[in-house]
Amino acid sequence: MRDLREFIETLDADDLKHVEREVRPAEFDVTGLLQNLEDRDEYPAVLFQNPTDIEGRPTDIRLISNVFADRRRIAQALDLPRDEWRMETSLEYARREQHRIEPEVVPRTEAPVGAIEVPDLTYLPVVRHHRLDPAPYVNMTPTMKDPESGVYNVAFLRNMVKGPKKMGIHMSPRHNYRIYQTNKKQGEPTRMAVVCGHHPGYYLGSLTLAGFEVDEYDVIGGMFEEPLRLTPSETWGDELLVPADAEVVIEAEIRPDDMEVEAPFGEFPGYYGPQRLKPVVDVRHISRREDAIFQHTFVGHRDVRILGSVPKEGGIYRDIAGRVPGVEQVYLPGSGCGRFRCYVSIDQDTEGEAKHAALQALASSDFIKQVVVVDDDVDAFDEESVLWAVATRMRPDEDMDVITNVKGNTLDPSVRGEVANSKVIIDATIHPDEQYPPRLDIPEDALERMQPEEYID
Numbered sequence: 001m002r003d004l005r006e007f008i009e010t011l012d013a014d015d016l017k018h019v020e021r022e023v024r025p026a027e028f029d030v031t032g033l034l035q036n037l038e039d040r041d042e043y044p045a046v047l048f049q050n051p052t053d054i055e056g057r058p059t060d061i062r063l064i065s066n067v068f069a070d071r072r073r074i075a076q077a078l079d080l081p082r083d084e085w086r087m088e089t090s091l092e093y094a095r096r097e098q099h100r101i102e103p104e105v106v107p108r109t110e111a112p113v114g115a116i117e118v119p120d121l122t123y124l125p126v127v128r129h130h131r132l133d134p135a136p137y138v139n140m141t142p143t144m145k146d147p148e149s150g151v152y153n154v155a156f157l158r159n160m161v162k163g164p165k166k167m168g169i170h171m172s173p174r175h176n177y178r179i180y181q182t183n184k185k186q187g188e189p190t191r192m193a194v195v196c197g198h199h200p201g202y203y204l205g206s207l208t209l210a211g212f213e214v215d216e217y218d219v220i221g222g223m224f225e226e227p228l229r230l231t232p233s234e235t236w237g238d239e240l241l242v243p244a245d246a247e248v249v250i251e252a253e254i255r256p257d258d259m260e261v262e263a264p265f266g267e268f269p270g271y272y273g274p275q276r277l278k279p280v281v282d283v284r285h286i287s288r289r290e291d292a293i294f295q296h297t298f299v300g301h302r303d304v305r306i307l308g309s310v311p312k313e314g315g316i317y318r319d320i321a322g323r324v325p326g327v328e329q330v331y332l333p334g335s336g337c338g339r340f341r342c343y344v345s346i347d348q349d350t351e352g353e354a355k356h357a358a359l360q361a362l363a364s365s366d367f368i369k370q371v372v373v374v375d376d377d378v379d380a381f382d383e384e385s386v387l388w389a390v391a392t393r394m395r396p397d398e399d400m401d402v403i404t405n406v407k408g409n410t411l412d413p414s415v416r417g418e419v420a421n422s423k424v425i426i427d428a429t430i431h432p433d434e435q436y437p438p439r440l441d442i443p444e445d446a447l448e449r450m451q452p453e454e455y456i457d
Contacts, residue, residue, distance in 0.1 A: 002199040002224045003112075003245040004064070004293055007077060008047070015073060017044045025063060025127040026054045026136045034066055034298050043069035043302055047293070051125035054136055054161065061248070062293045063125045067200060068307040069298070077200035078223070086381045087317070087329050093223075094314025097208055101221030103228040103241070111231035111244035118286035120164035124196075124248065127296045130266030136161045137265060138250065139299055141206050142169075142192040144179045145240055151215040152241075153179060154206035156297070156307075159194065159281060160262050167281040168262035169254060170273070172410045175212050180254055180279070189253035189282075191240050193233055197247025197295040199224070207311035209365065217241075235284045247292045251285040266300045268308065269337050271413045305338035308367075312339070316364040320344065324357040329380035332368075339367035340412065343380040346373060348429050355401065358425040366407045369423040375430055377439065389428040393436070399427040 008016065023029035030048065037043065048063040068074065071085040078092050108114045118124065126136035138159040145152050153175045159167040171177040183190045195202070205220030221228045231244040235251045242249050262278035297303050309332035317330040326347035332338050342361045348354055358371040374380060374389040394400070401424065408414075408421030415421045430436050 001229065001245060002201060002226065004197050004199055004247055004295065007067075007199050008045075008064075008293075010076060011045060011073070015044055015070070017046050019046060019048045020050065022050045022052060022058070023048050023063075024052050024056060025125045026052075026056070028128055028131075030063065030065060030127050030296075031129050031298065034301070034303075037066075038301060045069070045073065048125075051294075053124055054122040054126050057123075059123065059125055060291065061123075061125055061288065062291070063127075064197070064293050064295050065127070065298055066303050067295070067297075068203075069301070069303040071306055071310065074200065074204070074306065074310050077204065079225075086331075087313075090310055090313035090317060090330065092314070093204065093310055094318050096222040096225065097205075097210065097219060097311075097315065099222045099225075100214075100218035101225070101227050103217045103221055103230045105230050105232075105238075105241060106244050108231045108234070111229075112289045113242070113244060113246045113249050114231065114234070114287050115290045116288050116292070117234075118248070118288055120286070121161050121167070121250070121283060122164050124286070125294050126161055129299060130272070132264050132272050133266060134160070134264065138167065138194055138196065139296055140194055140196045141203060142176065142194045142252075143240075143242065144176050144190060144192045146179050146212075147182055147186075147188070149213065151213065152217045153212075154195075154202075154216045154220070156203075156206065158265055158267075158299075160265070162260070162280075165283040167252065167283065168260055168278050169281050170262055170265070170276075170278050178212065183254075184256045187256055189256055191236055192252055192254065192281075193240060193242040194250040194252065195243055195246045195248075196250065197293050198243055198245065202228070202243065202246075203307065204311050207307065209312060209315040233285075234287055246289075248286065248288045248294050250283060251287075252281045252283045255280045255282065267411050268300055268304050268339070269411060269413060270300050273411060302334060305334040307338070308332070309334075309338035312365050312367070316342065316361050319364045320357045320360045323360050324353050326353065326376070327357060328376045330361070331380040333383050335383060336370065339365075339409070341370045342368045342372070343383075343386050344371060344373045345376050345378055345380040346429070347376045348432060351432055354427040354429045355425060358427070362403070362406070362423055362425075367409050369406075369408060369412070369421055370426070371424070372426045372428055374428045378428075386428070390426060393430055394426055394428045401425045 201223035230241040354373040
């Protein structure tokens with residue numbers, strides 16, 4: 001059985017820090033501490049043992065954050081050695097994404113998440129993240145069910161706490177928004193269950209690039225390499241199944257017509273998203289486990305950047321490899337928010353393969369707006385090496401292409417209008433018919449012989 005607690009038990013003292021003192025998540029205590037750790041270049045998962053709820057009352061619900069802020073923990077969540085955090089992790093994700101496993105349903109009496117009913121949102125340790133955020137936000141994954149096909153969609157969506165049983169939701173025009181629009185045309189509310197705490201594989205699976213027709217509960221089963229355990233929801237029974245081993249589940253309905261102001265909210269690109277009219281959400285029921293651990297992500301920081309990158313890299317690699325067999329690595333670096341910039345390394349045999357690989361990367365994910373292609377002697381996961389290749393191998397007048405009027409992302413502050421944007425390809429490879437001087441290197445025997453620990457006190 002995969003759950004958050006099982007994963008936490010695998011973390012050592014360097015990877016998981018405990019905070020015993022009382023903290024107030026709704027008053028920036030949590031994000032203040034995480035920011036100070038980030039300023040020291042430290043990214044442990046942090047388990048807050050004594051957070052207060054939204055109203056400042058003591059609660060027995062613990063809080064965990066920063067789970068995804070180190071790629072080595074992502075490797076660990078996918079059962080890989082921690083030193084296989086680069087392309088090995090991305091390709092393992094892609095493999096599991098394709099080997100989907102259908103969930104199994106257990107009675108609610110056997111589901112840990114049904115142990116305790118929470119009166120309303122104010123009894124949860126919900127985090128207020130950044131200075132201009134008008135309220136605490138639940139920023140984990142609502143599950144929605146398509147009313148036509150019956151498939152489940154799971155995605156990270158932000159929900160602004162507007163009252164004890166009221167939220168405001170932001171949806172970009174993606175799969176979940178399509179479900180909402182289908183229901184709205186029928187004048188029906190959209191049912192959803194927000195899962196606030198589960199094994200990292202659950203959240204990695206929710207970020208699949210699979211098509212709308214794919215049931216993402218099956219993809220999550222692939223991440224687990226065993227069936228995801230589901231149970232009937234308290235509000236709708238078998239009509240909406242929820243994860244049985246989640247820590248906290250918020251069952252709610254998105255109203256089909258009512259809109260209210262939502263945001264500003266500090267989003268993943270590192271800017272505040274503007275206020276807009278967004279759908280209103282009515283909370284119907286909240287359930288939790290005994291000794292529950294409420295989970296959130298540190299949006300706009302490394303926690304969310306890495307979470308956004310790993311689930312896409314393997315799929316992009318697979319798509320490129322179908323056209324350019326010499327592809328070696330695909331990396332979505334934190335400098336591009338784990339989404340907007342893509343580095344690709346290839347073993348190029350034929351002129352034009354670099355541009356072909358870049359075009360396929362752009363087609364694989366509409367988030368990407370900058371692609372840099374380098375040779376396989378450059379480590380795509382080493383940004384300094386990639387920028388060195390750009391500086392020494394790219395001719396701006398020949399090796400850079402700008403593509404205009406392409407779909408972008410609504411949370412990208414550079415987008416003008418709704419989603420139209422421009423995108424750029426940079427070919428930083430050595431063209432096959434060119435000769436470059438050899439790169440600097442040190443003899444291998446000298447590297448093996450001169451180990452620092454044997455010479456430096």
